[in-house]
Amino acid sequence: MAERRRFLLLAFVFVLLTSSESAKILTVVLLGGSHFLLFDEISHLFHESGHDVNMLLQIGNPRIKGLNYTARNNSYRMTSWSASEEYLSSYNEWFLEMQKLFLQGRDDLNIFLDFMGHLALQCEWIMGDTDLMNSLKSEEFDIAVIDAFNPCSFLVAEKLSLRFVAVHVGNFWNGHQFGLPTPLSYVPMHRSLLTDRMEFWGRLKNSMMFLSSFVVERMIQARFEKAIKTCFPAGSEPNLSELYLKAELSIYNSDFTLEFPRPLLPNVVCVGGLLSKPARPVSQELEDFILTAGENGFVVVTLGSMLCSVNLPTVLKEMNTAFSQLPQVVIWRHVRGHWPSDVHLAPNIKLVDWLPQNDLLGHPKARLLVTHGGFNSLMEAVYHRVPVIGIPLFGDQFDNMVRAEAKGLGLTIQVNQLQARDLSAAMAKVIGDKRYKASALALSRIHRSHPFPPQQYLVRWVEHILHLGGGDHLRPYGLQLPWYQQYLIDVILFLLAVLSMVMYIxxxxLRSAMGCLRRAGKVKAA
Incomplete structure:
Protein backbone atom coordinates (compact mmCIF):
# COMPACT_ATOMS: atom_id res chain seq x y z
CA MET A 1 0.00 0.00 0.00
CA ALA A 2 2.84 2.38 0.88
CA GLU A 3 4.52 1.65 -2.46
CA ARG A 4 1.27 2.41 -4.29
CA ARG A 5 0.91 5.76 -2.49
CA ARG A 6 4.52 6.60 -3.32
CA PHE A 7 3.94 5.75 -6.99
CA LEU A 8 0.79 7.90 -7.14
CA LEU A 9 2.64 10.81 -5.51
CA LEU A 10 5.49 10.59 -8.02
CA ALA A 11 3.02 10.39 -10.88
CA PHE A 12 1.21 13.46 -9.54
CA VAL A 13 4.48 15.41 -9.28
CA PHE A 14 5.41 14.38 -12.84
CA VAL A 15 2.06 15.63 -14.15
CA LEU A 16 2.54 18.94 -12.30
CA LEU A 17 6.02 19.44 -13.71
CA THR A 18 5.05 18.66 -17.28
CA SER A 19 1.56 20.14 -17.52
CA SER A 20 2.51 23.80 -18.00
CA GLU A 21 3.12 25.31 -21.40
CA SER A 22 6.69 25.58 -22.61
CA ALA A 23 8.32 28.98 -22.12
CA LYS A 24 11.53 30.59 -23.36
CA ILE A 25 13.72 31.34 -20.36
CA LEU A 26 17.01 33.24 -20.26
CA THR A 27 19.20 32.47 -17.25
CA VAL A 28 21.91 35.05 -16.55
CA VAL A 29 25.02 34.15 -14.54
CA LEU A 30 28.10 36.31 -14.98
CA LEU A 31 30.12 34.71 -12.17
CA GLY A 32 31.59 31.25 -11.75
CA GLY A 33 32.11 28.94 -8.80
CA SER A 34 29.01 28.26 -6.72
CA HIS A 35 27.06 30.82 -8.76
CA PHE A 36 27.59 28.81 -11.94
CA LEU A 37 26.90 25.48 -10.22
CA LEU A 38 23.60 26.76 -8.86
CA PHE A 39 22.49 28.25 -12.18
CA ASP A 40 23.56 25.14 -14.02
CA GLU A 41 21.16 23.20 -11.78
CA ILE A 42 18.40 25.79 -12.20
CA SER A 43 18.77 25.85 -15.99
CA HIS A 44 18.72 22.07 -16.13
CA LEU A 45 15.58 21.89 -13.96
CA PHE A 46 13.68 24.23 -16.28
CA HIS A 47 14.93 22.27 -19.29
CA GLU A 48 13.76 19.00 -17.71
CA SER A 49 10.35 20.62 -17.12
CA GLY A 50 9.92 21.20 -20.85
CA HIS A 51 11.09 24.81 -21.19
CA ASP A 52 13.48 26.23 -23.76
CA VAL A 53 16.40 27.53 -21.68
CA ASN A 54 19.38 29.58 -22.79
CA MET A 55 22.10 30.54 -20.29
CA LEU A 56 24.04 33.79 -20.76
CA LEU A 57 27.40 32.90 -19.25
CA GLN A 58 30.54 34.96 -18.84
CA ILE A 59 33.58 32.76 -19.35
CA GLY A 60 37.33 33.15 -19.18
CA ASN A 61 37.70 34.05 -15.51
CA PRO A 62 39.41 31.79 -12.95
CA ARG A 63 36.26 30.99 -11.08
CA ILE A 64 34.94 28.97 -14.00
CA LYS A 65 38.20 27.87 -15.55
CA GLY A 66 39.22 26.35 -12.23
CA LEU A 67 36.18 24.10 -12.12
CA ASN A 68 36.54 20.52 -13.27
CA TYR A 69 32.89 20.66 -14.21
CA THR A 70 30.99 21.25 -17.42
CA ALA A 71 27.36 21.97 -18.13
CA ARG A 72 25.15 18.97 -18.74
CA ASN A 73 25.11 17.58 -22.25
CA ASN A 74 21.78 17.41 -24.06
CA SER A 75 20.31 19.98 -21.71
CA TYR A 76 19.91 23.74 -21.96
CA ARG A 77 21.56 25.97 -24.57
CA MET A 78 24.37 28.37 -23.73
CA THR A 79 25.38 31.81 -25.03
CA SER A 80 28.85 32.73 -23.80
CA TRP A 81 30.68 36.04 -23.60
CA SER A 82 34.28 36.76 -22.67
CA ALA A 83 36.41 39.84 -22.15
CA SER A 84 39.68 40.29 -24.03
CA GLU A 85 42.65 38.08 -23.22
CA GLU A 86 44.67 41.12 -22.17
CA TYR A 87 42.06 42.17 -19.60
CA LEU A 88 41.50 38.62 -18.36
CA SER A 89 45.22 38.16 -17.78
CA SER A 90 45.43 41.24 -15.53
CA TYR A 91 42.10 40.47 -13.86
CA ASN A 92 43.08 36.88 -13.09
CA GLU A 93 46.36 38.07 -11.61
CA TRP A 94 44.50 40.57 -9.40
CA PHE A 95 41.96 37.97 -8.37
CA LEU A 96 44.66 35.48 -7.40
CA GLU A 97 46.18 38.07 -5.09
CA MET A 98 42.78 38.68 -3.54
CA GLN A 99 42.37 34.96 -2.86
CA LYS A 100 45.68 34.96 -1.02
CA LEU A 101 44.44 37.87 1.08
CA PHE A 102 41.27 35.91 1.91
CA LEU A 103 43.42 33.04 3.19
CA GLN A 104 45.24 35.54 5.40
CA GLY A 105 41.97 36.76 6.88
CA ARG A 106 42.01 40.07 5.02
CA ASP A 107 38.54 40.47 3.54
CA ASP A 108 37.61 44.16 3.75
CA LEU A 109 35.27 46.62 2.10
CA ASN A 110 37.91 48.04 -0.26
CA ILE A 111 38.54 44.61 -1.78
CA PHE A 112 34.82 44.12 -2.28
CA LEU A 113 34.41 47.55 -3.89
CA ASP A 114 37.35 46.84 -6.21
CA PHE A 115 35.65 43.58 -7.16
CA MET A 116 32.40 45.45 -7.90
CA GLY A 117 34.42 47.86 -10.02
CA HIS A 118 35.61 44.96 -12.16
CA LEU A 119 32.05 43.65 -12.48
CA ALA A 120 30.89 47.11 -13.53
CA LEU A 121 33.56 47.36 -16.22
CA GLN A 122 32.68 43.89 -17.53
CA CYS A 123 29.02 44.92 -17.46
CA GLU A 124 29.70 47.93 -19.65
CA TRP A 125 31.41 45.70 -22.20
CA ILE A 126 28.67 43.06 -22.12
CA MET A 127 25.82 45.53 -22.65
CA GLY A 128 27.92 47.37 -25.21
CA ASP A 129 28.26 44.21 -27.31
CA THR A 130 25.59 45.05 -29.87
CA ASP A 131 25.71 41.66 -31.60
CA LEU A 132 25.22 39.85 -28.30
CA MET A 133 22.34 42.06 -27.16
CA ASN A 134 20.58 41.94 -30.55
CA SER A 135 20.95 38.16 -30.68
CA LEU A 136 19.36 37.78 -27.25
CA LYS A 137 16.58 40.25 -28.04
CA SER A 138 15.71 38.37 -31.21
CA GLU A 139 14.92 35.25 -29.18
CA GLU A 140 11.99 37.02 -27.49
CA PHE A 141 12.33 35.34 -24.11
CA ASP A 142 9.30 35.15 -21.83
CA ILE A 143 11.31 35.81 -18.68
CA ALA A 144 14.86 36.03 -17.34
CA VAL A 145 16.17 34.26 -14.24
CA ILE A 146 19.13 36.26 -13.00
CA ASP A 147 21.91 36.10 -10.41
CA ALA A 148 20.99 38.85 -7.93
CA PHE A 149 24.49 39.07 -6.45
CA ASN A 150 25.82 40.85 -9.54
CA PRO A 151 24.03 44.19 -10.19
CA CYS A 152 24.88 43.75 -13.87
CA SER A 153 22.32 40.94 -14.12
CA PHE A 154 19.52 43.41 -13.35
CA LEU A 155 20.87 45.84 -15.94
CA VAL A 156 21.10 43.14 -18.62
CA ALA A 157 17.47 42.14 -18.01
CA GLU A 158 16.44 45.79 -18.23
CA LYS A 159 18.50 46.31 -21.38
CA LEU A 160 16.66 43.36 -22.96
CA SER A 161 13.28 44.68 -21.68
CA LEU A 162 12.61 41.37 -19.92
CA ARG A 163 10.58 40.61 -16.84
CA PHE A 164 12.84 38.78 -14.43
CA VAL A 165 13.10 36.53 -11.41
CA ALA A 166 16.01 37.35 -9.07
CA VAL A 167 17.92 34.41 -7.57
CA HIS A 168 19.90 35.24 -4.43
CA VAL A 169 22.63 32.62 -4.29
CA GLY A 170 23.33 32.99 -0.55
CA ASN A 171 21.46 33.94 2.60
CA PHE A 172 19.26 37.02 3.14
CA TRP A 173 22.22 39.34 2.65
CA ASN A 174 20.91 42.92 2.94
CA GLY A 175 17.38 41.73 2.32
CA HIS A 176 16.04 45.20 3.17
CA GLN A 177 17.64 46.49 -0.05
CA PHE A 178 15.28 44.13 -1.88
CA GLY A 179 12.18 45.10 0.09
CA LEU A 180 12.20 42.44 2.81
CA PRO A 181 10.87 43.43 6.25
CA THR A 182 13.90 43.57 8.54
CA PRO A 183 13.06 43.89 12.25
CA LEU A 184 16.46 44.80 13.65
CA SER A 185 15.68 43.35 17.06
CA TYR A 186 15.96 39.78 15.78
CA VAL A 187 17.12 39.85 12.13
CA PRO A 188 20.94 40.14 12.11
CA MET A 189 22.57 42.26 9.43
CA HIS A 190 25.20 40.97 7.02
CA ARG A 191 28.62 40.52 8.66
CA SER A 192 27.25 41.46 12.09
CA LEU A 193 28.15 37.93 13.35
CA LEU A 194 25.01 38.12 15.51
CA THR A 195 22.31 35.53 16.03
CA ASP A 196 18.60 36.27 16.27
CA ARG A 197 18.91 36.43 20.07
CA MET A 198 20.47 39.84 20.70
CA GLU A 199 20.98 41.72 23.92
CA PHE A 200 21.01 45.53 24.03
CA TRP A 201 24.53 46.01 22.67
CA GLY A 202 23.85 43.49 19.92
CA ARG A 203 20.71 45.37 18.86
CA LEU A 204 22.66 48.64 18.91
CA LYS A 205 25.41 47.12 16.73
CA ASN A 206 22.79 45.69 14.39
CA SER A 207 21.07 49.07 14.05
CA MET A 208 24.35 50.85 13.27
CA MET A 209 25.22 48.25 10.64
CA PHE A 210 21.75 48.64 9.13
CA LEU A 211 22.31 52.38 8.69
CA SER A 212 25.83 51.92 7.32
CA SER A 213 24.57 49.36 4.77
CA PHE A 214 22.87 52.18 2.83
CA VAL A 215 26.20 53.98 2.54
CA VAL A 216 27.91 50.80 1.31
CA GLU A 217 25.13 50.15 -1.20
CA ARG A 218 25.49 53.68 -2.54
CA MET A 219 29.23 53.08 -3.00
CA ILE A 220 28.48 49.85 -4.89
CA GLN A 221 25.93 51.48 -7.17
CA ALA A 222 28.35 54.33 -7.90
CA ARG A 223 30.66 51.78 -9.55
CA PHE A 224 27.92 51.02 -12.12
CA GLU A 225 26.96 54.60 -12.98
CA LYS A 226 29.30 54.78 -15.98
CA ALA A 227 27.96 51.50 -17.41
CA ILE A 228 24.39 52.76 -17.00
CA LYS A 229 25.05 56.14 -18.62
CA THR A 230 27.02 54.54 -21.46
CA CYS A 231 24.59 51.74 -22.32
CA PHE A 232 21.15 53.33 -21.79
CA PRO A 233 19.60 56.28 -23.65
CA ALA A 234 19.80 59.65 -21.91
CA GLY A 235 16.73 60.27 -19.79
CA SER A 236 15.85 56.57 -19.44
CA GLU A 237 18.73 55.37 -17.28
CA PRO A 238 17.52 52.77 -14.78
CA ASN A 239 18.08 53.05 -11.05
CA LEU A 240 19.50 49.93 -9.43
CA SER A 241 17.56 50.42 -6.19
CA GLU A 242 14.33 50.45 -8.20
CA LEU A 243 15.39 47.43 -10.28
CA TYR A 244 16.00 45.44 -7.09
CA LEU A 245 12.30 45.88 -6.24
CA LYS A 246 11.10 45.08 -9.76
CA ALA A 247 11.63 41.30 -9.62
CA GLU A 248 8.53 39.19 -10.26
CA LEU A 249 9.89 36.74 -7.68
CA SER A 250 12.83 36.79 -5.29
CA ILE A 251 14.23 33.28 -4.96
CA TYR A 252 16.64 32.72 -2.08
CA ASN A 253 19.08 29.85 -1.97
CA SER A 254 18.34 29.59 1.73
CA ASP A 255 16.47 27.31 4.07
CA PHE A 256 15.10 27.82 7.56
CA THR A 257 16.73 24.59 8.61
CA LEU A 258 19.83 26.77 9.05
CA GLU A 259 18.52 30.31 8.62
CA PHE A 260 17.06 32.22 11.58
CA PRO A 261 13.26 32.71 11.31
CA ARG A 262 12.30 36.10 9.88
CA PRO A 263 9.33 37.72 8.10
CA LEU A 264 9.10 37.34 4.32
CA LEU A 265 6.88 38.71 1.54
CA PRO A 266 4.52 36.70 -0.69
CA ASN A 267 6.90 37.02 -3.67
CA VAL A 268 9.82 35.41 -1.78
CA VAL A 269 10.58 31.72 -2.34
CA CYS A 270 13.25 29.76 -0.44
CA VAL A 271 14.88 26.86 -2.30
CA GLY A 272 17.96 26.07 -0.20
CA GLY A 273 19.28 22.59 -0.92
CA LEU A 274 18.94 22.54 -4.72
CA LEU A 275 22.32 20.81 -5.06
CA SER A 276 21.68 18.24 -2.33
CA LYS A 277 20.78 14.84 -3.71
CA PRO A 278 20.92 11.16 -2.76
CA ALA A 279 24.53 10.03 -2.93
CA ARG A 280 25.88 7.95 -5.79
CA PRO A 281 28.79 5.52 -5.39
CA VAL A 282 32.21 7.19 -5.40
CA SER A 283 35.02 6.06 -7.68
CA GLN A 284 36.88 2.85 -6.85
CA GLU A 285 40.04 4.89 -6.25
CA LEU A 286 38.34 6.96 -3.56
CA GLU A 287 36.60 3.90 -2.11
CA ASP A 288 39.90 2.05 -1.76
CA PHE A 289 41.44 5.04 0.02
CA ILE A 290 38.47 5.30 2.40
CA LEU A 291 38.77 1.60 3.29
CA THR A 292 42.31 2.14 4.59
CA ALA A 293 40.89 3.97 7.65
CA GLY A 294 38.49 1.18 8.59
CA GLU A 295 35.69 2.28 10.93
CA ASN A 296 37.39 5.60 11.66
CA GLY A 297 36.00 6.88 8.39
CA PHE A 298 37.11 9.97 6.51
CA VAL A 299 37.03 13.77 6.48
CA VAL A 300 36.12 15.87 3.43
CA VAL A 301 38.04 19.13 3.02
CA THR A 302 37.17 21.82 0.49
CA LEU A 303 37.43 25.59 0.74
CA GLY A 304 35.41 26.16 -2.42
CA SER A 305 36.17 26.33 -6.12
CA MET A 306 38.02 29.64 -5.95
CA LEU A 307 40.68 28.67 -3.41
CA CYS A 308 41.52 25.10 -4.41
CA SER A 309 44.59 26.23 -6.37
CA VAL A 310 46.03 28.94 -4.11
CA ASN A 311 49.53 28.26 -2.86
CA LEU A 312 49.86 29.81 0.60
CA PRO A 313 52.36 27.66 2.57
CA THR A 314 51.67 29.18 6.00
CA VAL A 315 48.00 28.16 5.95
CA LEU A 316 48.44 24.86 4.10
CA LYS A 317 51.21 23.78 6.49
CA GLU A 318 49.01 24.31 9.56
CA MET A 319 46.09 22.44 7.97
CA ASN A 320 48.34 19.59 6.82
CA THR A 321 49.79 19.21 10.35
CA ALA A 322 46.32 19.21 11.91
CA PHE A 323 45.00 16.58 9.48
CA SER A 324 48.04 14.38 10.09
CA GLN A 325 46.93 13.95 13.72
CA LEU A 326 43.53 12.49 12.80
CA PRO A 327 42.79 8.75 12.91
CA GLN A 328 40.58 9.37 9.87
CA VAL A 329 41.83 9.68 6.31
CA VAL A 330 41.34 13.03 4.60
CA ILE A 331 40.12 13.74 1.07
CA TRP A 332 41.18 17.31 0.34
CA ARG A 333 40.24 19.31 -2.73
CA HIS A 334 43.42 21.14 -3.71
CA VAL A 335 45.21 21.19 -7.06
CA ARG A 336 48.30 19.06 -6.54
CA GLY A 337 50.32 21.13 -9.01
CA HIS A 338 49.87 24.16 -6.71
CA TRP A 339 50.90 22.36 -3.53
CA PRO A 340 54.00 24.00 -1.94
CA SER A 341 57.08 21.85 -2.48
CA ASP A 342 58.41 22.46 1.04
CA VAL A 343 55.29 21.05 2.76
CA HIS A 344 55.41 17.25 3.04
CA LEU A 345 51.89 15.88 2.55
CA ALA A 346 50.72 13.73 5.47
CA PRO A 347 50.25 10.02 4.59
CA ASN A 348 46.55 10.04 5.56
CA ILE A 349 45.74 12.82 3.09
CA LYS A 350 44.67 12.43 -0.53
CA LEU A 351 44.75 15.57 -2.67
CA VAL A 352 42.26 15.74 -5.54
CA ASP A 353 41.75 18.49 -8.12
CA TRP A 354 38.01 18.02 -7.85
CA LEU A 355 35.81 15.89 -5.60
CA PRO A 356 32.19 14.71 -5.74
CA GLN A 357 31.26 16.50 -2.53
CA ASN A 358 27.60 15.49 -2.41
CA ASP A 359 28.45 11.82 -2.98
CA LEU A 360 31.27 11.81 -0.44
CA LEU A 361 29.10 13.42 2.24
CA GLY A 362 26.45 10.79 1.57
CA HIS A 363 28.99 7.98 2.12
CA PRO A 364 28.27 6.04 5.35
CA LYS A 365 31.84 6.59 6.58
CA ALA A 366 31.86 10.39 6.19
CA ARG A 367 32.64 11.87 9.62
CA LEU A 368 33.24 15.57 9.04
CA LEU A 369 33.24 18.35 6.43
CA VAL A 370 35.90 21.06 6.70
CA THR A 371 34.46 23.90 4.65
CA HIS A 372 34.70 27.60 3.87
CA GLY A 373 31.07 27.93 4.90
CA GLY A 374 29.38 28.29 1.52
CA PHE A 375 25.63 27.76 1.87
CA ASN A 376 25.50 25.00 -0.74
CA SER A 377 28.16 23.04 1.15
CA LEU A 378 26.40 23.52 4.47
CA MET A 379 23.07 22.37 3.03
CA GLU A 380 24.71 19.25 1.57
CA ALA A 381 26.19 18.56 5.01
CA VAL A 382 22.75 18.98 6.57
CA TYR A 383 21.11 16.78 3.97
CA HIS A 384 23.61 13.98 4.57
CA ARG A 385 23.80 14.45 8.38
CA VAL A 386 27.50 15.39 8.53
CA PRO A 387 28.87 17.88 11.12
CA VAL A 388 31.18 20.66 9.97
CA ILE A 389 34.22 22.74 10.82
CA GLY A 390 33.97 26.14 9.15
CA ILE A 391 36.88 28.34 8.05
CA PRO A 392 35.02 31.34 6.56
CA LEU A 393 37.02 33.45 4.13
CA PHE A 394 34.79 36.07 2.48
CA GLY A 395 31.24 37.17 1.66
CA ASP A 396 28.35 35.54 3.47
CA GLN A 397 30.45 32.63 4.76
CA PHE A 398 30.97 34.30 8.15
CA ASP A 399 27.20 34.70 8.63
CA ASN A 400 26.55 31.17 7.41
CA MET A 401 28.89 29.73 10.02
CA VAL A 402 27.27 31.80 12.77
CA ARG A 403 24.03 30.05 11.87
CA ALA A 404 25.67 26.63 11.67
CA GLU A 405 27.18 27.09 15.13
CA ALA A 406 23.92 28.39 16.57
CA LYS A 407 22.12 25.30 15.24
CA GLY A 408 24.76 22.97 16.74
CA LEU A 409 26.06 21.72 13.38
CA GLY A 410 29.73 22.47 14.08
CA LEU A 411 32.41 24.96 15.03
CA THR A 412 34.14 27.93 13.39
CA ILE A 413 37.86 28.75 13.21
CA GLN A 414 38.95 32.13 11.87
CA VAL A 415 41.59 31.74 9.18
CA ASN A 416 43.82 34.48 10.62
CA GLN A 417 43.91 32.49 13.88
CA LEU A 418 44.38 29.12 12.22
CA GLN A 419 46.91 26.92 14.01
CA ALA A 420 47.37 23.17 13.76
CA ARG A 421 46.75 22.68 17.48
CA ASP A 422 43.41 24.53 17.48
CA LEU A 423 42.17 22.98 14.24
CA SER A 424 43.08 19.48 15.43
CA ALA A 425 41.30 20.02 18.76
CA ALA A 426 38.20 21.41 17.06
CA MET A 427 37.99 18.47 14.63
CA ALA A 428 38.45 15.95 17.45
CA LYS A 429 35.69 17.67 19.42
CA VAL A 430 33.16 17.76 16.58
CA ILE A 431 33.86 14.16 15.55
CA GLY A 432 33.95 12.81 19.09
CA ASP A 433 31.10 14.77 20.71
CA LYS A 434 27.84 13.02 19.84
CA ARG A 435 25.87 16.24 20.25
CA TYR A 436 27.13 17.56 16.89
CA LYS A 437 26.08 14.40 15.10
CA ALA A 438 22.73 14.52 16.88
CA SER A 439 22.21 18.10 15.71
CA ALA A 440 23.12 17.13 12.16
CA LEU A 441 20.57 14.29 12.30
CA ALA A 442 17.87 16.62 13.66
CA LEU A 443 18.55 19.31 11.03
CA SER A 444 18.53 16.70 8.26
CA ARG A 445 15.17 15.44 9.46
CA ILE A 446 13.74 18.97 9.38
CA HIS A 447 15.15 19.67 5.91
CA ARG A 448 14.02 16.39 4.40
CA SER A 449 10.55 16.75 5.91
CA HIS A 450 9.64 19.81 3.86
CA PRO A 451 6.33 19.29 2.02
CA PHE A 452 7.94 19.78 -1.40
CA PRO A 453 11.54 19.39 -2.56
CA PRO A 454 13.26 22.69 -3.47
CA GLN A 455 13.57 21.66 -7.13
CA GLN A 456 9.80 21.37 -7.49
CA TYR A 457 9.19 24.50 -5.45
CA LEU A 458 11.45 26.54 -7.73
CA VAL A 459 9.96 25.34 -11.02
CA ARG A 460 6.31 25.58 -9.98
CA TRP A 461 6.62 29.13 -8.63
CA VAL A 462 8.30 30.41 -11.79
CA GLU A 463 5.70 28.62 -13.90
CA HIS A 464 3.02 30.28 -11.78
CA ILE A 465 4.46 33.68 -12.72
CA LEU A 466 4.72 32.69 -16.39
CA HIS A 467 1.14 31.43 -16.47
CA LEU A 468 -0.24 34.66 -14.95
CA GLY A 469 1.98 36.99 -16.93
CA GLY A 470 3.68 38.51 -13.89
CA GLY A 471 3.79 38.61 -10.11
CA ASP A 472 2.06 41.90 -9.36
CA HIS A 473 -0.41 40.08 -7.12
CA LEU A 474 2.49 39.05 -4.88
CA ARG A 475 4.31 42.38 -4.62
CA PRO A 476 3.15 44.65 -1.77
CA TYR A 477 2.20 48.15 -2.82
CA GLY A 478 4.55 49.38 -0.11
CA LEU A 479 7.54 48.60 -2.33
CA GLN A 480 6.42 51.44 -4.60
CA LEU A 481 6.38 53.96 -1.76
CA PRO A 482 9.34 56.24 -1.03
CA TRP A 483 11.36 55.16 1.99
CA TYR A 484 10.00 57.88 4.28
CA GLN A 485 6.46 56.65 3.63
CA GLN A 486 7.38 52.96 3.96
CA TYR A 487 8.87 53.57 7.39
CA LEU A 488 6.13 56.09 8.36
CA ILE A 489 8.69 58.84 8.85
CA ASP A 490 6.19 61.41 7.57
CA VAL A 491 3.53 60.13 10.00
CA ILE A 492 6.00 60.13 12.91
CA LEU A 493 7.12 63.68 12.11
CA PHE A 494 3.49 64.82 11.85
CA LEU A 495 2.60 63.25 15.20
CA LEU A 496 5.70 64.79 16.80
CA ALA A 497 4.71 68.19 15.38
CA VAL A 498 1.14 67.78 16.72
CA LEU A 499 2.46 66.62 20.10
CA SER A 500 4.89 69.54 20.20
CA MET A 501 2.08 71.95 19.38
CA VAL A 502 -0.18 70.46 22.06
CA MET A 503 2.63 70.62 24.61
CA TYR A 504 3.34 74.22 23.60
CA ILE A 505 -0.33 75.19 24.07
CA LEU A 510 -0.19 76.78 32.50
CA ARG A 511 2.11 79.80 32.41
CA SER A 512 -0.88 82.09 31.88
CA ALA A 513 -2.73 80.43 34.77
CA MET A 514 0.29 80.70 37.03
CA GLY A 515 0.61 84.37 36.12
CA CYS A 516 -3.05 84.98 36.99
CA LEU A 517 -2.63 83.20 40.34
CA ARG A 518 0.45 85.24 41.18
CA ARG A 519 -1.32 88.48 40.32
CA ALA A 520 -4.36 87.45 42.37
CA GLY A 521 -2.09 86.69 45.34
CA LYS A 522 -0.48 90.12 45.13
CA VAL A 523 -3.90 91.84 45.08
CA LYS A 524 -5.01 89.96 48.22
CA ALA A 525 -1.73 90.80 49.97
CA ALA A 526 -2.24 94.48 49.21
Missing part, protein backbone atom coordinates in the same frame (compact mmCIF):
# COMPACT_ATOMS: atom_id res chain seq x y z
CA UNK A 506 -0.52 73.38 27.43
CA UNK A 507 2.64 75.11 28.65
CA UNK A 508 1.30 78.52 27.51
CA UNK A 509 -1.99 77.89 29.33
Missing amino acids: IIKI
